[in-house]
Amino acid sequence: MAFVKTAQEIALMRIAGKILGKTLGTLKGEIRPGISGLELDKRARKLIEALGGEPAFLGYRPDGADRPYPATLCVSINEVVVHGVPTSRKIKEGDLVKLDLGVRVKGYYADAAITVAVGEIPKEARTLITATEKALLRGIRAARPGNALGDIGHSIQKVARAHGLSVIRGLTGHGIGSNLHEDPVVLNEGNPGKGMRLKAGMTIAIEPMFSLGAKDIVQQSDEGYATKDKSLSAHFEHTILIMDRGSEILTML
Numbered sequence: 001m002a003f004v005k006t007a008q009e010i011a012l013m014r015i016a017g018k019i020l021g022k023t024l025g026t027l028k029g030e031i032r033p034g035i036s037g038l039e040l041d042k043r044a045r046k047l048i049e050a051l052g053g054e055p056a057f058l059g060y061r062p063d064g065a066d067r068p069y070p071a072t073l074c075v076s077i078n079e080v081v082v083h084g085v086p087t088s089r090k091i092k093e094g095d096l097v098k099l100d101l102g103v104r105v106k107g108y109y110a111d112a113a114i115t116v117a118v119g120e121i122p123k124e125a126r127t128l129i130t131a132t133e134k135a136l137l138r139g140i141r142a143a144r145p146g147n148a149l150g151d152i153g154h155s156i157q158k159v160a161r162a163h164g165l166s167v168i169r170g171l172t173g174h175g176i177g178s179n180l181h182e183d184p185v186v187l188n189e190g191n192p193g194k195g196m197r198l199k200a201g202m203t204i205a206i207e208p209m210f211s212l213g214a215k216d217i218v219q220q221s222d223e224g225y226a227t228k229d230k231s232l233s234a235h236f237e238h239t240i241l242i243m244d245r246g247s248e249i250l251t252m253l
Contacts, residue, residue, distance in 0.1 A: 003184070004201035005177055009108060010241060013177065013203060016110035017239055017250030019053040020103040024112055025253035027073070027101075031116045033093050037075035037086030040099070045072040048103055056102030056109050056180055065223055074100035074113075076224060081168055081209050081217060081233040082113075084224040093119040096129065098235045102180055109180045111205045112251035113237035125232055127163055128212055132234035135159035135188075135208040140240055143247045145200050153190025156208045160188075168209040168233065169216055171225065176205045176239055200244045207237030 005013070026047055027040055048055055055072035062069075069085075076084035076098040077091070083100070091097060100113035115129050138155040152173075160167045173186030184196050188208050213231025220226055227233050241248040 003175065004199055005203050009177060010201070010203070012105050012108035013110055013239070013241070014250055016053060016103045016105040016108055017252075019048060019051040019105065020101055020110045020112050021251045021253045022051060023047040023103070024099060024101050024114060024251075027099055028114060028116055028253065031091060031097055031118060033091060033118060035091050036088050037073075037084070037091070038088055040075060041071045041073040041086040044101060048072065053103040053105050056104040056111070060102075060180060062181060072101070074098070074224075076100070076235070078232055079230045080220070080224050080226045081211070082171060082225050082235055085222040091118055094121055096121065096125060096232055096234060098233075100235065100237065107178055109176050109178070110239045110251050111176055111180065111237060112239060113207060113235050114253070115234040115236060124212055128165060128210060128232060128234045131159055131163040131165055132208050132210045133236045135210070136206060136236040136238060139206045139208060140238065140247050140249065143198060143204065143206065143240060143242055145198055145242060145244065147198050148193050148195045149184060149186060149198070150190035150194035151192050152206060153187040154192050157189040160208075160210050165210040166213065166215040168211055168227070171209050171217065173205050173207045173237070175203065177203050198242050200242055202242045203239065203250070204242070205237055205239045207235060209233060209235045
């Protein structure tokens with residue numbers, strides 16, 4: 001599998017990323033007490049298709065999954081970190097809602113996630129959200145030619161440690177392109193200079209996931225993952241293109 005993408009492949013991923021960013025930005029503004037995950041999911045599909053894209057998650061069956069994913073959007077609330085299936089459960093004041101979304105355009109993918117606080121939340125929960133988003137930006141800053149995958153993971157884990165947070169164990173970022181999940185694995189921990197060297201033209205999804213408690217997770221009946229100790233979690237993700245100098249965020253909201 002080619003890690004460095006062609007100009008045509010990158011062009012399609014840019015389109016997918018723009019559709020995703022616009023959709024996720026709209027959904028973020030619609031989260032409020034009383035809305036359900038199913039309502040958000042329905043809205044996500046309509047927006048993506050109206051903009052000329054296809055939902056990447058709908059019907060997707062990753063390695064190890066018992067069944068294809070049944071929705072367009074992942075809606076993970078509070079202790080659920082990722083891959084929560086949308087339900088009729090009403091979002092309420094104080095929830096931490098993670099929206100994870102994928103878009104496909106002519107066989108090429110983009111992937112991104114955000115965490116949204118619903119109304120007033122405790123100070124430590126606010127710190128969790130801001131630190132996780134900060135870690136994403138630090139990871140993106142480290143994703144440049146000549147650096148290694150370990151530089152990305154190290155930048156992310158430094159933010160977690162500085163704020164007394166845990167890096168979720170067993171969940172990672174990934175390469176992306178003509179497949180939703182490709183090599184290389186992009187860890188949220190690492191050692192500077194270690195691992196695969198980064199080159200211009202590579203496209204990867206960086207996605208730090210932190211918790212207020214322990215780093216261990218459990219898989220739920222819907223195949224989503226939640227913190228084992230039920231502590232609050234946060235998740236942010238962007239698909240990026242590594243360029244000659246720095247990186248381009250393809251999924252900017």
